[in-house]
Structure formats: C-alpha cells, structure tokens
Amino acid sequence: MxxxxxxxxxxxxxxxxxxxxxxxxxxxxxxxxxxxxxxxxxxxxxxxxxxxxxxxxxxxxxxxxxxxxxxxxxxxxxxxxxxxxxxxxxxxxxxxxxxxxxxxxxxxxxxxxxxxxxxxxxxxxxxxxxxxxxxxxxxxxxxxxxxxxxxxxxxxxxxxxxxxxxxxxxxxxxxxxxxxxxxxxxxxxxxxxxxxxxxxxxxxxxxxxxxxxxxxxxxxxxxxxxxxxxxxxxxxxxxxxxxxxxxxxxxxxxxxxxxxxxxxxxxxxxxxxxxxxxxxxxxxxxxxxxxxxxxxxxxxxxxxxxEQHVNDVLIPIYRKRYNALVKAIKTYLYPLGIKISTGVPYEIAVKDEEGNYTQTMLAGGFFLYIEYPTDDTFPEVMDIVRLGKNEYALDIAPGVIFAVQGDPESLKRAEMTYKRGTRLCWAWNEEEVLVDAVQRFAKIIHQAKESIR
Incomplete structure (x- = not known):
C-alpha cells in the first residue's frame, strides 16, 4: 500500500x-x-x-x-x-x-x-x-x-x-x-x-x-x-x-x-x-x-x-483535483457524518461564454477542512490518526495542530470545535490518489467504530 x-x-x-x-x-x-x-x-x-x-x-x-x-x-x-x-x-x-x-x-x-x-x-x-x-x-x-x-x-x-x-x-x-x-x-x-x-x-x-x-x-x-x-x-x-x-x-x-x-x-x-x-x-x-x-x-x-502557467496548467489541474476530492468526500465520508466546513460562501462576478457577468461562488487555494461528528459513537481523533498511519499508510493531521500554541483558550476551543476534524490538501496528490485516500479514510472510520462497540 x-x-x-x-x-x-x-x-x-x-x-x-x-x-x-x-x-x-x-x-x-x-x-x-x-x-x-x-x-x-x-x-x-x-x-x-x-x-x-x-x-x-x-x-x-x-x-x-x-x-x-x-x-x-x-x-x-x-x-x-x-x-x-x-x-x-x-x-x-x-x-x-x-x-x-x-x-x-x-x-x-x-x-x-x-x-x-x-x-x-x-x-x-x-x-x-x-x-x-x-x-x-x-x-x-x-x-x-x-x-x-x-x-x-x-x-x-x-x-x-x-x-x-x-x-x-x-x-x-x-x-x-x-x-x-x-x-x-x-x-x-x-x-x-x-x-x-x-x-x-x-x-x-x-x-x-x-x-x-x-x-x-x-x-x-x-x-x-x-x-x-x-x-x-x-x-x-x-x-x-x-x-x-x-x-x-x-x-x-x-x-x-x-x-x-x-x-x-x-x-x-x-x-x-x-x-x-x-x-x-x-x-x-x-x-x-x-x-x-x-x-x-x-x-x-x-x-x-x-499567467499561462497559472491559467492553463495549475488552475485546471487543481480544479479537477478539488472536484474529485469533494465528490469523494460526499460519496464516502458524508454517510459517516463527516462534513466539509464551508462557512458563508463568497459571491463573485465572472463572465459567461456570451461575455456577460454572472454571479457565482469562489473556490480555490490548496485546502478544505472536514469536521467529524460530535456524538459519542464516533472514534477519537488520535485513534483515527494512529490507525491511518499504522494500518492504511495515510497521513491525517489532528485538528489541534491548527490551534494557537501558547494560548490555553485557543487549545480549549480546539477541543470543542475544529480538533474534531482535519485539513485536507489537493495540491500534492493526483485525482485518483485523492479518491483512494478518501476511501481509505472511510475504512479507517468503519474499523475504528467497530473497535469501540
């Protein structure tokens, strides 16, 4: 693997x-x-x-x-x-x-x-x-x-x-x-x-x-x-x-x-x-x-x-990877209660094929964040991280690393919110690898759930 x-x-x-x-x-x-x-x-x-x-x-x-x-x-x-x-x-x-x-x-x-x-x-x-x-x-x-x-x-x-x-x-x-x-x-x-x-x-x-x-x-x-x-x-x-x-x-x-x-x-x-x-x-x-x-x-x-490199190489590839990752998350992780954290979408103007401006939402960058369910039946974060690394060769970051180190309040907030989740990046891996990763992620959750029953 x-x-x-x-x-x-x-x-x-x-x-x-x-x-x-x-x-x-x-x-x-x-x-x-x-x-x-x-x-x-x-x-x-x-x-x-x-x-x-x-x-x-x-x-x-x-x-x-x-x-x-x-x-x-x-x-x-x-x-x-x-x-x-x-x-x-x-x-x-x-x-x-x-x-x-x-x-x-x-x-x-x-x-x-x-x-x-x-x-x-x-x-x-x-x-x-x-x-x-x-x-x-x-x-x-x-x-x-x-x-x-x-x-x-x-x-x-x-x-x-x-x-x-x-x-x-x-x-x-x-x-x-x-x-x-x-x-x-x-x-x-x-x-x-x-x-x-x-x-x-x-x-x-x-x-x-x-x-x-x-x-x-x-x-x-x-x-x-x-x-x-x-x-x-x-x-x-x-x-x-x-x-x-x-x-x-x-x-x-x-x-x-x-x-x-x-x-x-x-x-x-x-x-x-x-x-x-x-x-x-x-x-x-x-x-x-x-x-x-x-x-x-x-x-x-x-x-x-x-401009050619960004417009004709990077964005088209990143856009495909992003779409593949989002589709995989909705297919394999949403049924497990894991959701993408989006916030209020940012509305932008862009030209359509006829040259007229139309309103849509902005996406892009390198990252999205997923949130785990908060109920007691869902596995502990560190169990997911350990199982992923040891048995599925999958590196998943615990959400707590994104807290402001040195601020006890930030660490406490993380415990109640984004610690139960993680950042996912689509810039490094190809589309098929991202789909494979999400499938492994789902298997990790299923296996971890079985161990706490």
Whole structure:
C-alpha cells in the first residue's frame, strides 16, 4: 500500500515550472546586461524594473478601486515567511506590542516566526466564524487590553531612528481561501477589521498567497477574469482616514504559483512602510534576498509565461483535483457524518461564454477542512490518526495542530470545535490518489467504530 499524505501543503513536483524556469535562466544568463545584475547584490527593495512589473501585474489582477498599485508600494522578498519575519522585526517590539492575534484555526507554521520574535506569551487566538473571523470576540479582547493599559503607560520609548512606527497590536490571517479552513473572509468583516485597526493601532498582516489560485464553484464558468475579493490593503487605501504608515500589509509569494524552492515573494503596503522593510538587517547586509530568482520570475511575468502557467496548467489541474476530492468526500465520508466546513460562501462576478457577468461562488487555494461528528459513537481523533498511519499508510493531521500554541483558550476551543476534524490538501496528490485516500479514510472510520462497540 503506497503511503498517501493529506497534510502536506505544496504543489506536486510535476506542477513546478522546471522547464519554464530553465528557459528563463538560460535567457537571463546569456544576456550580460541581465546576468550582471542578477548575479550580484541587488537593491534593498529589489530591482526597480521588477518591482514596477510586479506592481502592474497586481493592478491587473486585483483592479483596486483606489487606483493602480505603484512601484513604491512594493518590495521583493524571499517569500511570505521571510516577509513575515521582516515585518515583525521592523514594526513590533515584545515590550511595546501588547498582543499578537491570530485567526484560529491558524496556519500552524506561521507560529514559530512569532515565537522567534519574542511573542510566545503574547499570542492569542481569535476564533473564525462563518465569515472568516469573530469580530465580536476580537472587539472584546481589544477592549480588555485597552482597559488593562488605561491607567498605566507601557514605559517603552519608540526607537530613536528614521522608522519610528511600532504597532500596539498585530492580527495575522489568511483572508482569502484560508489555510487551513479554506474560507473566504466576507467584505463586511474586512471593512470592520480596517476600522478596528485604525482605532486600536493594529497592523493587519494578510498572507495573500492563494488569491490567484481561485475559480468559480460553477464548473461551467471560466476561472479567467474573476473579480477577486479586495485585499485589506486595498480597503485601507480606499476607506477615508488612511495614515502614512497604513494599518495593513499584503504578504505575497510566488511559491504557490511557480515553485516553493525559488523563495521569491513581495510585500505591498504604504510607501513609507515598504521603505522601512527595506532596511531590515539581512537585506541591508546583502541587498534583495532573492536577487537572482526574482529575475527568473520577472522574465516569466513579462513574457506572459507565468499567467499561462497559472491559467492553463495549475488552475485546471487543481480544479479537477478539488472536484474529485469533494465528490469523494460526499460519496464516502458524508454517510459517516463527516462534513466539509464551508462557512458563508463568497459571491463573485465572472463572465459567461456570451461575455456577460454572472454571479457565482469562489473556490480555490490548496485546502478544505472536514469536521467529524460530535456524538459519542464516533472514534477519537488520535485513534483515527494512529490507525491511518499504522494500518492504511495515510497521513491525517489532528485538528489541534491548527490551534494557537501558547494560548490555553485557543487549545480549549480546539477541543470543542475544529480538533474534531482535519485539513485536507489537493495540491500534492493526483485525482485518483485523492479518491483512494478518501476511501481509505472511510475504512479507517468503519474499523475504528467497530473497535469501540
């Protein structure tokens, strides 16, 4: 029995654009005017021309109502993880920043970055609701923090240098096609978050890494030309009252679109915010941390190869895998009481074959979340995990790993809710493997049920 991993969250090797990258590399290295720049230390922000191309591409994809994205709003990073580390280094301080909030269930591999930045005791989960985040819970926690600090000063002076901005709070989330839940945050909740961020001095860190891997739930409609949900930075720029620093940053990555090993990404925010990130220590030491690979991405971007790869290769394959996984779950797991956790579907506009806009729902990304029944006749989570690994060669993650580690309340919430479930990824396995995995899953449940009778 071949092992199957349903936890792994990366594209399968055949979807990594190796041949396209090889061609791009050959072109870059054969042109001295390109290779000389690509192979040396780059500007801290990344090459201006590359930033310009990324900004134009983002403008075309998001079509922000507040106006086109400009070069000054972008910086080239070494991926979303590197971007997150730089943001925390420049705009937070464990003695000044009061809380790090994370939407839970959360992307479990983001947590170490907050721990390493010194926030282990200050991390707190904010539960997800059907629209992406519980606004009421967040408001309550903010009011508690403000009350706690009302009669005392923090006592920490802001650093005396050019970049004098630290945020009192941070909220980390994946608002569109979330990891791990797959949910899309509602427009209403996005707007309220921006309002709260301005009121309480919160930095909204959005991992916008799955936005361009989206498609309509209606299989008769094309995925091209979707109206994507406005990002938090778009709303922060659009809504009256934005500040010179802003209260949101978009953290993006080409890892999901080309290949994870490239380690190329971008951040977009207010120009002053972006300029501050460029002074991040490792960048100041050696310039752009993805100098060579950013040239490869730039070639793919300008030539149209990137869009072709995403639109004609990735999305069609992911869409088929997603449909196969959903069908298998409904066929084999729904009769056992296991359901897909969806939240409120996000409505989008897309053109039909006649060129007219029609309304449908958004799907995509890498993940969906399934929930187990809560009755006593259903097997324990860890029994399912152990049986899957030991007898069916199936890797299933216990839902508790998506809790905010270090926050007892988050762990307690997990026990009552999403611990009884798991994240499933369709990006790594082929369609037939996904169906096989779900069939094994069903057998695991049947066997575990027999053992507790």
């Amino acid at each position: 071949e092992p199957i991993d349903l936890l792994i969250g990366r594209p399968s090797p055949r979807l990594q654009a190796a041949e396209k990258l090889a061609a791009a590399s050959q072109i870059i290295l054969s042109q001295p005017e390109k290779s000389d720049c690509a192979l040396t230390y780059g500007p801290d922000h990344g090459e201006d021309e590359i930033r310009e191309h990324v900004a134009t591409w983002l403008s075309q994809k998001y079509r922000p109502s507040s106006g086109p994205v400009t070069r000054e709003r972008t910086i080239i990073t070494n991926g979303a993880s590197g971007g997150l580390a730089a943001i925390l280094q420049k705009f937070t301080d464990p003695l000044y920043t009061r809380r790090i909030f994370l939407v839970d269930p959360t992307y479990f591999l983001a947590a170490p970055s907050f721990f390493d930045a010194g926030f282990g005791q200050k991390m707190q989960g904010i539960p997800e609701d059907n629209e992406g985040i519980s606004i009421e819970f967040l408001q309550l926690r903010l009011d508690e923090e403000e009350s706690k600090h009302a009669s005392t000063e923090i006592g920490v002076k802001l650093p005396d240098h050019e970049y004098k901005k630290l945020y009192k709070y941070v909220l980390y989330m994946v608002p569109t096609l979330s990891n791990p839940s797959g949910k899309v945050m509602s427009l209403h909740h996005r707007k309220v978050l921006v309002e709260l961020a301005r009121k309480f001095d919160i930095l909204l860190i959005a991992d916008d890494v799955y936005d361009f891997l989206a498609w309509p739930t209606d299989n008769n409609l094309s995925h091209k030309g979707l109206d994507l949900p406005p990002r938090l930075i778009d709303l922060d720029r659009q809504m009256p009252g934005t500040s010179e620093w802003g209260n949101a940053v978009s953290n993006g990555s080409f890892s999901k679109l080309v290949a994870p090993g490239l380690r190329v990404g971008w951040c977009e925010a207010m120009p002053r915010f972006i300029y501050a990130i460029s002074s991040y220590g490792p960048t100041s030491s050696g310039g752009c941390q993805s100098q060579y690979t950013s040239f490869l991405i730039d070639h793919m971007l300008v030539s149209g190869i990137l």
